[in-house]
Amino acid sequence: xxxxVVIGAGPAGGNAALSAAQAGLDVLxxxxxxxPGGQVWRAPSLGVTLAADPDLTRGQAxxxxxxxxxxxxxxGFSVWSVAPISDGFEIxxxxxxxxxxxxxxxxxxxxxxxxxxxxxxxxxxxxxFGLAAATLMLKTENMLPGKRIVIAGQGPLLLAVxxxxxxxxxxxxxxxxxxxxxxxxRSVAGxxxxxxxxxxxxxxxxxxxxxxxxxxRRSEITQAFADNNGLLAEIEIAxxxxxxxxxxxxxxxxxxxxxxxxxxxxxxxxxxxxxxxMTGWRIAADAHGRCGPSGLYVAGDAGRIxxxxxxxxxxxxxxxxxARDAGITTSFDAVDEAPEFxxxxxxxxxxxxxxxxxxxxxxxxxxxxRCEDVTxxxxxxxxxxxxxxxxQLKHFTRLGMxxxxxxxxxxxxxxxxxSHAKVQPGAEYLTPRSPxxxxxxxxxxxxxDYADIPVPKPAPL
Amino acid sequence: MTKTVDLAVIGGGIHxxxxxxxxxxxxxxxTLIDRDALARGASGTNAGTxxxxxxxAALIPYALKAHEMWVRAPEWLGHDVGVKAxxxxxxxxxxxxxxxxxxxxxxxxxxxxxxxxxxxxxxRAIEPSVSTQIRMASHCxxxxxxxxxxxxxxxxxxxxxxxxxxxxxxxxxxxxxxxRGYSVHTKAGVINARQIVLAxxxxxxxxxxxxxxxxxxxxxxxxxxxxxxxxxxxRTVVGIASGLLSLKxxxxxxVVIGGGWQGIGDRTRNTHSxxxxxxxxxxxxxxxxxxxxxxxxxxxxxxxxxxxxxxxxPAVGAVxxxxxxxxCGSVHSGYTSGPYIARCLSQAILGEEPEMPLFPIxxxxxxVVSNPLK
Numbered sequence: 001x002x003x004x005v006v007i008g009a010g011p012a013g014g015n016a017a018l019s020a021a022q023a024g025l026d027v028l029x030x031x032x033x034x035x036p037g038g039q040v041w042r043a044p045s046l047g048v049t050l051a052a053d054p055d056l057t058r059g060q061a062x063x064x065x066x067x068x069x070x071x072x073x074x075x076g077f078s079v080w081s082v083a084p085i086s087d088g089f090e091i092x093x094x095x096x097x098x099x100x101x102x103x104x105x106x107x108x109x110x111x112x113x114x115x116x117x118x119x120x121x122x123x124x125x126x127x128x129f130g131l132a133a134a135t136l137m138l139k140t141e142n143m144l145p146g147k148r149i150v151i152a153g154q155g156p157l158l159l160a161v162x163x164x165x166x167x168x169x170x171x172x173x174x175x176x177x178x179x180x181x182x183x184x185x186r187s188v189a190g191x192x193x194x195x196x197x198x199x200x201x202x203x204x205x206x207x208x209x210x211x212x213x214x215x216x217r218r219s220e221i222t223q224a225f226a227d228n229n230g231l232l233a234e235i236e237i238a239x240x241x242x243x244x245x246x247x248x249x250x251x252x253x254x255x256x257x258x259x260x261x262x263x264x265x266x267x268x269x270x271x272x273x274x275x276x277x278m279t280g281w282r283i284a285a286d287a288h289g290r291c292g293p294s295g296l297y298v299a300g301d302a303g304r305i306x307x308x309x310x311x312x313x314x315x316x317x318x319x320x321x322x323a324r325d326a327g328i329t330t331s332f333d334a335v336d337e338a339p340e341f342x343x344x345x346x347x348x349x350x351x352x353x354x355x356x357x358x359x360x361x362x363x364x365x366x367x368x369x370r371c372e373d374v375t376x377x378x379x380x381x382x383x384x385x386x387x388x389x390x391x392q393l394k395h396f397t398r399l400g401m402x403x404x405x406x407x408x409x410x411x412x413x414x415x416x417x418x419s420h421a422k423v424q425p426g427a428e429y430l431t432p433r434s435p436x437x438x439x440x441x442x443x444x445x446x447x448x449d450y451a452d453i454p455v456p457k458p459a460p461l
Numbered sequence: 462m463t464k465t466v467d468l469a470v471i472g473g474g475i476h477x478x479x480x481x482x483x484x485x486x487x488x489x490x491x492t493l494i495d496r497d498a499l500a501r502g503a504s505g506t507n508a509g510t511x512x513x514x515x516x517x518a519a520l521i522p523y524a525l526k527a528h529e530m531w532v533r534a535p536e537w538l539g540h541d542v543g544v545k546a547x548x549x550x551x552x553x554x555x556x557x558x559x560x561x562x563x564x565x566x567x568x569x570x571x572x573x574x575x576x577x578x579x580x581x582x583x584x585r586a587i588e589p590s591v592s593t594q595i596r597m598a599s600h601c602x603x604x605x606x607x608x609x610x611x612x613x614x615x616x617x618x619x620x621x622x623x624x625x626x627x628x629x630x631x632x633x634x635x636x637x638x639x640x641r642g643y644s645v646h647t648k649a650g651v652i653n654a655r656q657i658v659l660a661x662x663x664x665x666x667x668x669x670x671x672x673x674x675x676x677x678x679x680x681x682x683x684x685x686x687x688x689x690x691x692x693x694x695x696r697t698v699v700g701i702a703s704g705l706l707s708l709k710x711x712x713x714x715x716v717v718i719g720g721g722w723q724g725i726g727d728r729t730r731n732t733h734s735x736x737x738x739x740x741x742x743x744x745x746x747x748x749x750x751x752x753x754x755x756x757x758x759x760x761x762x763x764x765x766x767x768x769x770x771x772x773x774x775p776a777v778g779a780v781x782x783x784x785x786x787x788x789c790g791s792v793h794s795g796y797t798s799g800p801y802i803a804r805c806l807s808q809a810i811l812g813e814e815p816e817m818p819l820f821p822i823x824x825x826x827x828x829v830v831s832n833p834l835k
Contacts, residue, residue, distance in 0.1 A: 081737055081762075092737045099741050270732075386617055388630070392498045395505055395610040401715075403689050403760050424630070431763075434735055438689060438758040445745045445755075450554055450594070453745050454738070459704035459721060460773045460793070461518055461565055 002028045004322055005091055005104035007079050007265060010038020011308045012300025012315035013110030014062045019319030020108075021071050023329045028102065029066070029073040030093065036063050036073060038112055039132065040308040042139040050142055051167075054200065055308070062312075074102075080444070081434030082107065082265050084293050089269075094439045098446020106295045106322055109266050110315060113259035113301035116280075116411050117153075118358055122224025123255065124370045127232025131157045131256030138164050146252025150235055152176035152221045153256040155352035156201065161254055163204035166211045173248050175208065176237050178257070179351050180218040190347025193340035194309070224253065258352025259305045260411055266291065266298055267432035275425075278349040279305040280411060289318035290325075297322055305349055310341040359412045360419035368416070369409040371402020379413060383420045389427035390417060400430050403438045466492045466626075468810065469645050469654035471633050471668065473497075474504035475796055476789040477660030478616040479803030480810070482538075485623040487811040492652055493625050494645065496632035500613035503662050506765040507796045508685055508719035509609035510707045511544070512698050513574035513601050514551040514565075517793045519774060521572035523817060524794070527801035528603055538800075539622070540615035542607045545712065549604025549698040550579075550588050552750055553597040562702035566599040576601045588697045590753045604698045606709045606717075609796065628652075636671040642785055656785040656810060663728050663766040665776060665790045669822075672783050676776060676825045678791055681767040682726035682733045683719065684740060688757040690714030695751050706746045708754075716754060718747045724764040733764040769793070770825055777806055778821035788822060 004020050006013045009031035021027045029036070035043035041059030044050050066073060074093070077100075081092040088105040115132040117123065127146070131153060137143055144165055151162045151172050162175045191198040208215065218240045227233035235253060238245040263273070263283050271292035273281040282304035285291035289299050299318040300311030323329045362368075364377025374397045382396035390406075390413060393399050399413055400406030406413065414428035435444075470481045473495035481493040495501075511531050516524045530537065531544045553562040566576045576599050584591055584598035591598070620627060628649065635646045642655040659668040666678040691714050699708040706720035722743040726733025740762050748754045768791040770776050775793070780786035789806050792798055805815040 081735065083734065083737060090737060099737075101737060385614070386498075386629075387614075388498065391501065392613070395501075396614050401687075401761070403758070405761060433761045433763050434740075435759055435762065438760045440758050441688070441744060441748055442755050444741060444759055445748050448745050450749055453742050453749070455701075455703055455705050455742070455746065456722065458561065458702075459515065461568055 001088065002026050002102070002104045003326060004028070004106045004108060005030065005089070005102060006108045006110060007091070008038060008110035008112060008300075008302070009033070009036035009066070009073060009075070010110060010112050010300065011041055011058070011062070011312035012112070012302070013038070013108065014066055015312045015315035016108050016110060016299050016319035016322070017071050018065055018069055019316045020322050021069050023320060023323030025323050025326060025328055027071050028104070029071060030077050030079055030091070030102070031073065031075050032078050034075050036066055036075070039135065042136065044142065045140045048140065048142050050139070054196065055139075058312075078437055078439070079265065080436055080439045082268060084269065088295055092434070094443035096443060099444055106297065106326060108289070108297040108299060108318065108322065109302050110299045110311075111262040111265060111302040113305055114262045114407055115256050116258050116260050116354060117255055117408065118257045118354055119362065119366050119368060119412065120221050120223060121363065121366055122226070122232070124367050125224055125226050125232045126230065127251055128224060128253045128255060131161050131254050134161045134254040142168070144168060144170060146170070148173050148250045149252045149254065150174050150176060150221070150248060150250045151254045152237075154178035155256070155258045156348050157256055159201060159204040159208070162213060163207050166207055166213065171211055172213050173250055174237065175213055175215045176219050176221055177215060177217050178220050178240070183351060187347035187350055190343040190350075193343040197309070197344065221253065221255065257354050259301065261305060262302050264432060264436045266296075266302065268434060268436070269293060269296055271296070272426065273429060276304065278346060278353065280354070288321040289314065290321070305352070306341065306345040307348055310345050313341065356415040356419050359415035368412055369397075369399040369402065369406070371404050371408070372398040374399040376416065379416050380420060383417070388421045389423055390414065390430045393417065394430060405433065406430050465642065465653040465655060466490045467654070468492070468656045468658065469494065469643070469652050470658040470660060471636070471645065472660035472662065473499040473627075473629070474502055474660060474662055475500065475612060475799035476792075476803050477658065478504075478620060479800045480658050480660065480789060480807045481625045482616065482619055482623055483804055483807035484810055485620070485625045487807065489811070491625045492628060492654070493620060494628045494631050494633055494647060494652070496630065498613060498629045499617050499627070503765045503767060504796060504799070505610050505613050506685070506763060507609050507683070508707050508717050509607040509796065510698060510709070510719065510794070511605045511607060511797050512549050512700065512707065513569055513576065513603055514549055514599065514700055515704045515707065515794055516569070516797055517773065518568045518572045520793060520798055521569055521574050523801050524798040525573055525603065526817070527798040528605070530800045530804075531607055532605070534615070538615055538619050540618050542611045542615045543711070544605060544607045546603075546605035547697050548587050549601040549700070550584055550591065551599045551700045551702055552584070552591065552595045553702045554594055554749070555596070558702040559597045562597055562599050565702065574601055575603055588695060588699060590695050590751050591699065592750055592752055594749070606698060607796075608711065636668075638672070638783065656787065658787045658789055658806075658810070659780070660789045662790055663768040665768060665788060669780065669788065672780055672786060674780055674782070675827060676822055677771060678776070679769040680726065680728045681721070681769055682724040682764050683767050684722045684724045684735055684743060684762060684764050686718045686740060686744060686759050686762040688716045688718070688754065689760045691716065691757045694753040694757075699750055701746065701750065706743070706750060708747055708751060716757065718743055720746070721767075726764060726766060728766065733766060735762045735764055767795070772824070775802065775820040776822045776825065777802055778809070778819040781823050781826065
């Protein structure tokens, strides 16, 4: 039984573990990746050298601090479920070594964000990647696939990926930005609240301008087309509203429309989502990250999309809150609450907003649930036939029944329900189920003897 | 003035929805009420197994009739519930399980199920992917499965075309005897009905209390899991002697793993969830029975309630002391025999003689203590 288990070793989880351990708690950290860092502060693969970069520097500093603090970290472990027990939480892990249960008096969920994609016909073709996948490849392998690439969607990640592609010598055929210059300018005041990040953003913009990368503002990909082998070959882009459509020959597209909380574990433990005008939804938590059952905490993007630096600050703070709640310490260091981050995060989130109307006006033929090939039209038909909530939609269409468990389509299906059905608040989301990620049966079962399976007593004859 | 319907059915699972359908076809004016959407409880989340080898011996005659109904669902229901008929095997891995299997196969055979014991070689001819470690199996030629999650949409279409009024997302607060029948108090208003059916699964106990009838109903929390889509790995329904495993592969490739391993839950709060060790045990049993499952992944697990009376036999019949009030539920492996049990009860509601005997709940009432003052 640990005092505290932290799930996710990104900026929030890593820093929370550091401050909780410093206060004297026995902490265990669990992360899927092979090294701490999370998505933004991700460590490069062994043997890959990256040019200096603020995220890399911050990640290395945190990895060093975690190492110096001798905090045990189970890397390469996927948490497939968490359940409340009488005196805390049972965290279910699975790996090549088989199943393993970890118990904790307190649990911090710092599982970061997930990417949201506004779909278009052809978005599931091989050759189309998420912007998050692009950053993962850039940060671990310093590479991007493709020769003729297009980068499309919205939000700060769009610029970051474009600038880094350019640095690798890959000049994007186009950057297709949903937002116009006006939207970026409206966010300038917020971005300017954190000058180093603002500076980085300006540098990216300048590099794209110098590299003569065509930026199509207030535009989006409206269709993608395959070649005879079924691979991405061409995209159609169009200005929002009216305007001339254009076709571009590409072999790779990186797309993304912002981020949503990676909150599966929290929802599994009964924590509710609450609507948030800026980020779609956030997790119901108090100012100290306490949420749901006693002993459960959230920090970082898993609770509300704010970005890496606010997540790190929040992690440090929540780590101290946990130590205080555990009665280990009564002192409370003056943790920098960093109000400038709020405005900065709002500026980023404003650029990632997706109105329900963008989903509810998609053509019928667009695939919504890629695991089960459920189209927008099939969802509309199910709603017309009486499906009034997400669980019913799942039963009518198989939406969300595949390997990703609606991670990809859940936010978009919710938008359709809100637009077309009489859905009760909260019922636009599927009931959360474990496993959080698909688990290899060999990992869940492990090595066992038949005689040791605790088969319950036979059912009545 | 509030209109009076012939029949109000409270609970839109397999029992309630079937009764509403048959009563409407019998000429009744029917309203069906559920606090959620149709078949969103046990009827939409169970494993869909249509097996005789997990059915209680006393229910085999009903389950055989129901199996035929399920297979012919497109004819009487008018819609597809993804039913597939196939062979079924129940396995024994130990000597103790052999004894259990032989005893249970004999009891079910005596009740009418076409079950016979087979050698491991014969079992492998029927199901080539079965474990080489089996010592014996029982084979039933009448087995199969439905796609339980399609129950709601299929019945919804059928009920609407039959003119049944559906009141979904409508909870019932109370039922009171009225001048001519009963008043059903819902959050959306009062419905007057000449007859009522209580078909609320594990909530039958609180529902019967509306009429001051006290029947304890135990709540089981059954766990299930499903794999990702995988190439064909099995073609029968596979279980084990104790009944604690059910396995079958759906045409789209997923394998559903069940067998009644217990999760935890609370009927009053309507919450239920998976117990990790229970799920691991269930998955171990599954991969032990069909080793080919090792190539797959578990993508989802879930839980659902099952109701059980004190003697684990159904609560199906008239509510004692309340003319025109009926109860239907707590049928072990209730989905399997559901449509037929419901047909029998709907015959009684329509004033006919049921095809097969019902399971009146008088036996479950607390023994009447004689009043010494009388």
